[in-house]
Amino acid sequence: MKLSNSTSFATTGRSRNGEPWVWLTAAGLTFGVAMALGLFLLILIKGASSFWPRRIDLFEISAGPAAEKVAGYVTQETQRRDTAGTLHKEIQVFRGNKELNGEAFKFIDRSSIQSSSRPEALLLVERLEYGPAIVSAVALQTPAGKIPAGSSEFEQSLETILDQGRVARKKLLAIERGKIGAISRELASLARLEKSGNPDPPALAKRRGELQASFEILQQEAAAIRKTLAESSFTGITADGKEITYPAGTLLDVFPSNRAGFFERVGEMLLRMTRFLREDPREANTEGGVFPAIFGTVTMTLVMSLFVTPFGVIAAIYLREYAKQGAFVRMVRICVNNLAGVPSIVFGVFGLAFFVYFVGGGVDRWFFADQLPTPTYGTPGILWASLTLALLTLPVVIVATEEAISAVPRGVREAALACGASKWQTIQRIVLPASVPGILTGIILAMARGAGEVAPLMLVGVVKLAPTLPIDGIAPFIHPERKFMHLGFHIYDLGFQSPDAEAAKPIVYATALLLIVVVVGLNLTAILIRNRLKKRFAVSSF
Amino acid sequence: MMTSHPLSRPDFIQVDHFSFHYGEKQAIFDIDMNIPEHQVTALIGPSGCGKSTLLRNLNRMNDLIDGVRHEGDIRIGGISLYDPSVEVISLRKRVGMVFQKYNPFAKSIYENVIFSLRVAGRSKKSELDATVEWALKSAALWDEVKDRLHDSAFGLSGGQQQRLCIARAIANQPEILLMDEPCAALDPLATLKIEELILELKHQFTIVIVTHNMEQATRCSDRTAFLYMGKLVEFGHTMQIFENPKHAETEGYISGRFS
Numbered sequence: 052m053k054l055s056n057s058t059s060f061a062t063t064g065r066s067r068n069g070e071p072w073v074w075l076t077a078a079g080l081t082f083g084v085a086m087a088l089g090l091f092l093l094i095l096i097k098g099a100s101s102f103w104p105r106r107i108d109l110f111e112i113s114a115g116p117a118a119e120k121v122a123g124y125v126t127q128e129t130q131r132r133d134t135a136g137t138l139h140k141e142i143q144v145f146r147g148n149k150e151l152n153g154e155a156f157k158f159i160d161r162s163s164i165q166s167s168s169r170p171e172a173l174l175l176v177e178r179l180e181y182g183p184a185i186v187s188a189v190a191l192q193t194p195a196g197k198i199p200a201g202s203s204e205f206e207q208s209l210e211t212i213l214d215q216g217r218v219a220r221k222k223l224l225a226i227e228r229g230k231i232g233a234i235s236r237e238l239a240s241l242a243r244l245e246k247s248g249n250p251d252p253p254a255l256a257k258r259r260g261e262l263q264a265s266f267e268i269l270q271q272e273a274a275a276i277r278k279t280l281a282e283s284s285f286t287g288i289t290a291d292g293k294e295i296t297y298p299a300g301t302l303l304d305v306f307p308s309n310r311a312g313f314f315e316r317v318g319e320m321l322l323r324m325t326r327f328l329r330e331d332p333r334e335a336n337t338e339g340g341v342f343p344a345i346f347g348t349v350t351m352t353l354v355m356s357l358f359v360t361p362f363g364v365i366a367a368i369y370l371r372e373y374a375k376q377g378a379f380v381r382m383v384r385i386c387v388n389n390l391a392g393v394p395s396i397v398f399g400v401f402g403l404a405f406f407v408y409f410v411g412g413g414v415d416r417w418f419f420a421d422q423l424p425t426p427t428y429g430t431p432g433i434l435w436a437s438l439t440l441a442l443l444t445l446p447v448v449i450v451a452t453e454e455a456i457s458a459v460p461r462g463v464r465e466a467a468l469a470c471g472a473s474k475w476q477t478i479q480r481i482v483l484p485a486s487v488p489g490i491l492t493g494i495i496l497a498m499a500r501g502a503g504e505v506a507p508l509m510l511v512g513v514v515k516l517a518p519t520l521p522i523d524g525i526a527p528f529i530h531p532e533r534k535f536m537h538l539g540f541h542i543y544d545l546g547f548q549s550p551d552a553e554a555a556k557p558i559v560y561a562t563a564l565l566l567i568v569v570v571v572g573l574n575l576t577a578i579l580i581r582n583r584l585k586k587r588f589a590v591s592s593f
Numbered sequence: 594m595m596t597s598h599p600l601s602r603p604d605f606i607q608v609d610h611f612s613f614h615y616g617e618k619q620a621i622f623d624i625d626m627n628i629p630e631h632q633v634t635a636l637i638g639p640s641g642c643g644k645s646t647l648l649r650n651l652n653r654m655n656d657l658i659d660g661v662r663h664e665g666d667i668r669i670g671g672i673s674l675y676d677p678s679v680e681v682i683s684l685r686k687r688v689g690m691v692f693q694k695y696n697p698f699a700k701s702i703y704e705n706v707i708f709s710l711r712v713a714g715r716s717k718k719s720e721l722d723a724t725v726e727w728a729l730k731s732a733a734l735w736d737e738v739k740d741r742l743h744d745s746a747f748g749l750s751g752g753q754q755q756r757l758c759i760a761r762a763i764a765n766q767p768e769i770l771l772m773d774e775p776c777a778a779l780d781p782l783a784t785l786k787i788e789e790l791i792l793e794l795k796h797q798f799t800i801v802i803v804t805h806n807m808e809q810a811t812r813c814s815d816r817t818a819f820l821y822m823g824k825l826v827e828f829g830h831t832m833q834i835f836e837n838p839k840h841a842e843t844e845g846y847i848s849g850r851f852s
Contacts, residue, residue, distance in 0.1 A: 375659075460696065463696050463698060465654060465690075465692065466692060466698070466758065467698070467712075469652060469685055469689065469692075470685070470689075470708050470712060470765065471682050471683070471685045471765060472682075472709075473682055480698075480708075480711070485699055
């Protein structure tokens, strides 16, 4: 017999039990996914587009009697209501040339624009100071003579000048930071030697004389390089007719934004991205790259995992395997879980008081007494930052490890014990290998949490600009006492502490994107390792 | 300590007025029985009757549980398990155990078999190889796995895994083999193989087996003990227990009136 919809068993409309709930839960999930995707897409688009070389517009504007020419690219469209109540449509234009105009941005009333065009002659000039400039080429000054723009050798010579500048800057850096740095370090150690009872004064004085001599030679070398650089320069003219000359030493790149084809622009974009990843920041971090911040973030996160893993695993083993399960252990467990809820800045304060002042101060008194009152370890640094974050993420690792250990079947433990294994042998040979994937999940969560933390780091080691990396080629190569840069703090610094927040906006998005990429990259690496181990411990042989 | 004897001792394992408590709950009431050497002794009885508890006391596996206590004594070869000089670890090396659910380690077949040697600190390659071959042959598994000794144990079928667990339990040359419902998780064919194996192994080991399967008890045990509510109701030759039980409860249980 066929049941029609009219029977009492029909399930239609609202009588379909639970159907609305399916929709509600699905809507909840959709909302969450949409939020996450939206956030990621916004940062991805804004971050990636900040590297795209945009076309430069030339606006002729007449505001009252004065007429003005402004060249630049549009960054924003806004509306403004003046005191009389009339609505003005405005565009915000980046015109660069900060040393001439005081500000790199200008708001232009749309109604005052007489005409706009995109002359091919306009160039985007990047230099060491004052941010980018937008000019048309006038001439090049080379040791061989003046080359006017438009002549056949102009492009070639410009390339030569740019290359010269790059090579010379590298040489200067090697001399000033490398060789002269080494000399001043040796001088400082000589001074310390002198202070702490001089063993051999004539030898000391002789060595100091030698160092002084080589210092002067190096300075002369540097001066010679600077002099050669000063012989070449690039002269451009701005849209409003002012001529500027850029010495070769300050010139980084000249890009013909309006003349370049699509592939040239893509190439320029990739070049800018690699520079962003590889270079040191310039001009209060608003220009240049973020390499020290990437390095600092990754190093700190890895060192943190190195500390938190053994601590967390050992604590979890004791809690789960050895401690007598009772009211006390329950309380300890609650405390550990609550530790995860303590605001991170509180950990920062604790880290500053305990690690930096107490432990670091103690280390200084015992091992670096000759350098006091200048602190060596008694000041914020990457080691203390890593330890503070290790403490912060400890509960995550303990909880995950406990879960993993308790998930090892009772039968397997009993089998090991029945084979005559001691408790420790059972833990070491059976329980821990089986828990490795779970423990790694804990470490992944800890890394994700630790890499994104900023607040506590501001107290225990992060700085706006670190002149040196925590790992470099100067003995003893690893410098755990050094301050470091961090992508998270870099975002905060650029967005809220920068002298020109407007100019820093694109780089904020780019840095945010990079922070996400770094954290995801670290996590993916850990997940890959975990999956390999999972296979190794669960299915295949070893 | 415990020396093996060429002749089968009728009182190899002496359970002497043994009572056992899990906290407030008493699981075994004053059990008194002697388990003979080189024979298969089956422990039968309804669920919760204490047969597994008794078995797990023979290698002091129950020590792992918090709040247990016992009265009376258990002796193997005349020496009390609870003697202060007896180390639990060396006791367990002499009393192997096979569990209800096969539980190989997440290691290769080879490493599974020699686990007890590894934890005892023995690592001579020739000794390990010989042990693996002997144990797997004794467990009737050698022919099936000899070409893949270094593959994961999880690649084996359920019956093979259980035989691997038996090989693991005997690798250390124990004197006694405890089996806690070794066929409960296996299909009839695999069960048959294990039962044949038990009959083989009893020449070398004293076997105590817990089972829910009456036919299994009749097929492979020499003696049967019927436990009910934590008490030993009847203990005797398997034939006598199944054909001519003295107690009404025993008769009721084996004829399936309660379980």
